Amino acid sequence: MKAILKERRRIGLEYVGRKYNSEGNSYVKEVKPARKILDRCLQPLVPKQRKYRADQRTNAEKCRDYRLRLKAEDPSKFQDFKLKSNACAKKWRDNMSEEERQRQRERARQRQQQYRLRRKEMMKDLPSTPKPKPAKPAKHPKSPRLLENEADLIRERNRIRQARRRAKIKANPQQYEIEKKKEKEELLDEKVELKGCRHK
Numbered sequence: 001m002k003a004i005l006k007e008r009r010r011i012g013l014e015y016v017g018r019k020y021n022s023e024g025n026s027y028v029k030e031v032k033p034a035r036k037i038l039d040r041c042l043q044p045l046v047p048k049q050r051k052y053r054a055d056q057r058t059n060a061e062k063c064r065d066y067r068l069r070l071k072a073e074d075p076s077k078f079q080d081f082k083l084k085s086n087a088c089a090k091k092w093r094d095n096m097s098e099e100e101r102q103r104q105r106e107r108a109r110q111r112q113q114q115y116r117l118r119r120k121e122m123m124k125d126l127p128s129t130p131k132p133k134p135a136k137p138a139k140h141p142k143s144p145r146l147l148e149n150e151a152d153l154i155r156e157r158n159r160i161r162q163a164r165r166r167a168k169i170k171a172n173p174q175q176y177e178i179e180k181k182k183e184k185e186e187l188l189d190e191k192v193e194l195k196g197c198r199h200k
Helices: 002-011 035-041 059-073 075-095 098-125 148-171 173-199
Strands: 015-020 026-030
Touching (some): 059 075
Antiparallel strands (some): 015 026
């Protein structure tokens, strides 16, 4: 109310003193009859008084909670309730006239169509290209202590090792697979042993 009075004063509505009603409460009388129009303009300023409800759940939530409680407390009663509600729904469907059925189908079709259109509109704004993958973090720079000739030596050693490995695979791929499997098993055994030692 204060906000409305303040706004009225700002707009320039003038008041004729203070009047008193039969209860002795004072109220302000205006000169201009613009009060109704002004109140309509200032409606957003007044918060809408909502009726307080102790239970804020919707009917669907209440129904769901009731079903869950019934299922937990008394399964036989829940079964009866389910059968009854199914029978009731079936009866309602059976008694439905052909026109009503047609109307419902039409309504469902329209809903689906609206949903598809809305989805299409939403998808239109999205970029068609796939999202770019996040860039990998930069590798740690090589230590300055590692001299150029040392780096070359390491590279050469790795190259020779890889060449030997490739030749070995080419010569006997099956034997290589067996050896690889054996190595893996040995590594696993070592890991298990280490784990055992650590927990002792």
